[in-house]
Amino acid sequence: MNIDIPRLEKIWLWIGGAMIVVFLAIIGFMGLSMGLHPPGQMRTLAPELVDTTAPFNTPGLVPIGTNEYRATVVSRIWTFQPNNMTIPVGSTVHFEVTSPDVVHGLYIPGTNVNIMAVPGHITEYTYTFKKPGEYLVLCHEYCGTGHQNMMGKVTVQ
Numbered sequence: 001m002n003i004d005i006p007r008l009e010k011i012w013l014w015i016g017g018a019m020i021v022v023f024l025a026i027i028g029f030m031g032l033s034m035g036l037h038p039p040g041q042m043r044t045l046a047p048e049l050v051d052t053t054a055p056f057n058t059p060g061l062v063p064i065g066t067n068e069y070r071a072t073v074v075s076r077i078w079t080f081q082p083n084n085m086t087i088p089v090g091s092t093v094h095f096e097v098t099s100p101d102v103v104h105g106l107y108i109p110g111t112n113v114n115i116m117a118v119p120g121h122i123t124e125y126t127y128t129f130k131k132p133g134e135y136l137v138l139c140h141e142y143c144g145t146g147h148q149n150m151m152g153k154v155t156v157q
């Protein structure tokens with residue numbers, strides 16, 4: 001089959017094709033040679049090992065200094081472990097979050113806490129709660145039929 005393509009159209013097809021090749025080459029170079037990856041997912045943990053691997057086998061809030069805490073959170077269908085945390089005002093919380101099943105999110109409205117809980121990865125984020133009050137903890141990634149019930153609470157007093 002011989003299709004008669006106008007010369008100008010041929011030129012633009014080649015330019016478009018060349019751009020795709022260049023862009024893919026740049027992405028490949030950055031990903032493979034420069035080691036770029038999504039932020040906050042440096043640590044990995046196989047989903048099937050979450051319940052038997054420290055610290056995620058004992059999720060919870062642990063004081064690690066003056067007004068400083070480490071919150072080890074397992075997000076699973078359809079709850080957060082722990083889903084109720086109480087801290088003094090001004091506390092800095094180092095979140096570390098993972099999931100043994102599907103992708104979840106940990107979002108605390110009114111703060112910058114917006115964490116992806118991805119199976120196989122441990123996502124970390126640090127936040128200082130300067131205002132007292134009750135903060136809602138929500139899953140913001142649709143994760144199944146019980147998604148709307150997946151919530152928790154941080155009380156800052």
Ligand SMILES: [Cu+2]
Nearest residue numbers: 104139143150
């Ligand atoms: Cu969820």
